Amino acid sequence: MYSTQVSRRVRAPRAVVYRALLDGDAVARWRVPAGMSSQVHEFDGREGGRFRVSLTYDAPTDTGKSAPDTDTYHGHFERLVPDERVVEVLEFETPDPTLRGSMTITTTLSDVDGGTEVVLLHEGIPDTVPAADNETGQRMALDNLARLVEGDERPAG
Template structure:
């Protein structure tokens, strides 16, 4: 699979293009309604941004209804600022929320 996150903020920079992070990967483990483990790598010219990362997403029932989502990133390249990783994760979760709430992809 290949996916991209596009940053709308004019001062945001991407690893694959001026305002875009593109990555590819595969699902290493899927447990329905509980766990998703993805193995990912950025598409980037800079070798400091290369390497394989693992993203583990755990889903649990939230108290009072809904679902708690815990995302753990492992193997993020040192050249990727923590703030950039947090922004990308937040964007992905916002897109997921919109999809769940509306049934439409963003």
């Protein structure tokens, strides 16, 4: 298992970014890498609240972790500090034992000149998930988040 950390400055207040982290409709729009679509099956954006999300590859040749072309994960919000931190514990829904196990994503928000610094720390990633792929996906998600909270949402890619 390994961890990745990515960050991005966004031109929006922490409160706006925090709301986008805990809104299922917003998550469906920003937490999806280019080349994929998102479906939020369950989402309760409060401490202890559960979520379940599927990311499906647009190209039928890409391989998913849960189904031939889909990555599905579920989890819960472990800790919420309003406008500062969101801690999510999640795991892939998969028959593959090399992809099982809990992961933690901690999103930290801090004030910077002109907006908010968003830091995503993703811990407990299975070694079978290429680190470069995970980091690229997280960066794409942060770019989508920036477009959403800055009011300039356009399709990624």
